[in-house]
Amino acid sequence: MNEFTDYFSLRSSTMNACSMTHDARDKARLTWACSDGPHAKPGTEAVDVYLQDPAPRDKPLNFVMFGGITVLHQELLDLLGADNIERDLYIGRVYGRGGKLLNDWVSARGRRHLILRGSREARYRVCAGCGRVLYSAMGKQYLYPAPPTDAAIYESDLLGFVVTHDIAERIAARKWRRISVDPLPVLDEPLDGLGSLPV
C-alpha cells in the first residue's frame, strides 16, 4: 500500500456478478431503478436485492448486475467501522435463490458517489432517464476533483468503494483473493481531457 495516498479504491475482480430475479427487476423499474438503463437513480438509498444466485460468489465483495448494487459479506462490513457505516452507507438486505434471506450479506449504497477517472478512451454521457453521469475510461485511475471530506467510505462507479487509508489497511491485511485495494491519487487536472463532469 502507498502510505502517502489518502484514498484507496476497493473493488471486486469477480467474473461472477450476481443476477437479479426477473420479478425483482420489474419491481425495481417502478421504484429505484432508472427506466433507461440498468442503474440506480441518483439519490437511491438502501435497496433490498433478490438474486437468482443461491448466494453471491467471490466473497467478500460483489455486485448485482441489474442496478449495479454492491453487495458485501459481513466480514468485510465488520472492517469498515460501525460509525463509518452509520454515517456513509445505506444498508439493505440480500435474498438468495428462492427468496432466502442471506444473513451474511448486505447490499450497500453510498451517501457519497465518486467517479474513478481514467487516462484513455474516456467518455461520459448523461442518462436521459435519470440524469446520472455514466462514465467509462481505461488506463490509470485517480480522483478528480478531491472528494468531499465528510465521509470515510464513498461508493465508486466501479461498483466498489473508495475508502480512507486506515480502512484500506485493515482490508488489505486480510489478503482476499477477489478484492483489490489500490491507491488513488487526487490530481489537480484530469488525464482524460474531459474536465469537470456534470454533477
Place this chain on the structure above:
Amino acid sequence: MRAVAPGWLPFIKQRITLTQTSGGSKEPTTTVRAGEHGPAVGWRSDPSDPSFGPTTIHFEIPREWNDAQVAQYVLGQLAENDLAHRIAATWARDSKTPELMSHLQWERFKSGMKTVAALAGTYYKAIAGLAPGSGVAVAAWDIEHGDYLGAALGAAFMLPLGKIGKAGVEWTGTVAIKAGDKLIAALPLKVIQRIQKLHPDQQALLQGRLLTAKTKEEAAGIVNRFVNTSFDNHHPLPKFLGGDIDQFTARIPRDVHVEYHAELRKELKKAGFTLTVGSKSGSTAAWYRHLSGNPRSQSEAFNAVLKASGTIDKKHGTNIGDIVIKNLMNDEFTYFP
C-alpha cells in the same frame, strides 16, 4: 446335439456335465461350478474370474426326457442362463468361432427377445461378426434418429427376462449403433447407460460426432473419448456482458469451452473492444461500466458472442449459437441500451 448343434460338441465335452435329476424331479436344473466338482458359482459372479479356475456347467435332466428335449434345454440354457451364457460366449470367442457366437445370440433372441429382434432385425448377424465376444446385442440405436437411444435402452431393460436375465443383459449386452441402414458398431450396454445419463446437448453432440465414424474402431474411439471427457456448463450469454446466472446453458467439453472463450476474446477485439476479459482491468465491474457508458455496445458485444458461437459450433458440432438466441428471446440478461 451332434444333429442339432454339432459345433458345440467340443465345448460340451470340455465344460458340460449331464446327470439325471435326483429324487425323480420333473424339473431340470442348471448349476455352474468352479472346476469340475467345486462349489457353485453365484449368479452375480463373473465365471471368467481366474480364481474359479475352469468353470463347468452341470445340467440335471429328468429321466424321461428324450435326446431332442435335452439338446433343446442345453442350448436354451446356454442362451438364457446368464452364467452359462457367459461361459459359452467366452469359449466361442476364444475358439474364434463366430458362427457359435451367432448361434448363441440367436438362441437368446428366440427365447424372449422378440421386441429386441424387431429392433435389431437383420443387423443382428452383422453385429455378431462385427464385434465377436462383445456380448449380446439387445437393441439398436439409430444415431440418425436421436430418440432411438431412449427407445433402445427401453427395449433392453423391458425385456421379459426376470432379475437374473436383466442382470445378464446388463452384464453382457451390447447396443448396435446404426446410422440409417449403416451399422457402425456395437457398444456395451454399460457404456450406453453412461451415454443415457448425459445431458441432451451432450447426446446430440455425440451423435453428430458418431456420424463421422467410418469404422467400428473410430466409433468406439469417439465414444470412449466422449464419455471420459470433462464437460462444463457454459453460459452462452457471458455473465460479464450481462447474461443471467439462470439462463439456458450448454453442456460442452471443457477444451471446447476454453477454445470458445479464446474465440470470443478474438471477436470482441475485432469488434473494437479494448477491455480485456478477466483480471482486475477486465473484471465484470469494468465491463459493466463500459457497457453503461457506451450505448449499443452490449449489442455489439452480443454480435461478437454470436460469431464466436457460430465458429465453435461449426468446428465442434455444438449448438451454442442456438442457445444464445434462445436466451436473447427469453430476456435472460440485463439489458444495457
